[in-house]
Each structure stands twice: as structure tokens, then as C-alpha cells.
Amino acid sequence: MSESGTARSRAVGKIELTLRDGAQLFNTLDPFPFHEKDLSADAERFIVEWAQELPKDQPIEILIDLPPGGGKVNTAPDLAAAIAGWFTARSRSETRAMQALFRDARLAFAIGVAVLNGCLFVAWRLSEASRGRSAACSRKASSSSVGS
Numbered sequence: 001m002s003e004s005g006t007a008r009s010r011a012v013g014k015i016e017l018t019l020r021d022g023a024q025l026f027n028t029l030d031p032f033p034f035h036e037k038d039l040s041a042d043a044e045r046f047i048v049e050w051a052q053e054l055p056k057d058q059p060i061e062i063l064i065d066l067p068p069g070g071g072k073v074n075t076a077p078d079l080a081a082a083i084a085g086w087f088t089a090r091s092r093s094e095t096r097a098m099q100a101l102f103r104d105a106r107l108a109f110a111i112g113v114a115v116l117n118g119c120l121f122v123a124w125r126l127s128e129a130s131r132g133r134s135a136a137c138s139r140k141a142s143s144s145s146v147g148s
Contacts, residue, residue: 013054018065022079039086
């Protein structure tokens with residue numbers, strides 16, 4: 001069997017961006033250094049929307065087209081690190097938020113089950129108490145009708 005028959009190459013989902021300058025990707029009001037800046041909301045929305053249209057099990061490759069001489073020589077590695085860092089940080093943040101939501105949901109579920117159990121117990125006790133009174137009333141009624 002040939003090597004290509006045993007190893008399957010996975011297709012890569014590509015997202016292409018054409019920019020005038022690498023700084024277009026980032027929030028201009030962010031005071032942090034270039035590689036730590038926040039992505040602009042428009043750039044993030046564009047990348048996320050295109051990524052959502054790709055198959056979920058497919059790796060994503062972001063291609064950024066910059067004009068020649070339109071920036072620094074080392075812009076490409078900086079852009080790659082900045083984008084990867086941004087989405088890694090967002091992923092961690094969203095994971096923590098989801099964990100907090102699930103923790104709150106488990107707590108709400110436990111409280112709901114406890115309240116339901118309490119209500120069922122009270123309903124059972126009330127039905128037992130009313131059944132006891134009705135039995136006493138029926139005994140009293142039957143004993144008074146027998147005596148007459």
C-alpha cells in the first residue's frame with residue numbers, strides 16, 4: 001500500500017483577509033503593545049463568522065494578504081502570534097464563563113429539587129392529615145348512625 005493510501009491529509013479551512021496594514025486588525029484605542037492588542041470588533045466578527053461556516057472538525061488557516069512594503073518586515077509572525085494569542089485568550093475566557101454558568105445551573109437545579117421535595121412532602125402530610133380527619137369523621141358518623 002502506498003504512503004498516500006495510509007495517511008489521509010485533512011483539508012484546511014481557509015479564511016482570507018486583505019489588509020492595507022496589519023494594524024487594521026487591532027483596536028486602535030488599545031494601549032498595549034502590538035502583539036497583546038485586542039482585535040478590532042469588525043475583524044473578530046469577520047473571522048468568527050467565516051469560521052462558523054467551516055466544518056467543525058477542520059483546522060482553520062487564516063491567510064492575511066498585505067501589500068509589499070506596507071509594513072514591517074517581521075509583521076507576519078507578529079500578526080500570527082497576536083491572532084493566535086487573542087483567540088486563545090477568548091477561548092479560555094469563554095470556557096471559564098461556561099463553567100460558571102454550569103455551576104450556577106447545578107446550584108439552581110439542586111435548589112429546585114429541594115423545593116420540589118419540600119412541596120411534595122407538605123402535600124403528602126396534608127393529605128395524610130385530611131385522610132385521618134375524614135376517617136375519624138366517618139367513624140363518628142357511623143357510630144352515631146348505629147346508635148340511633
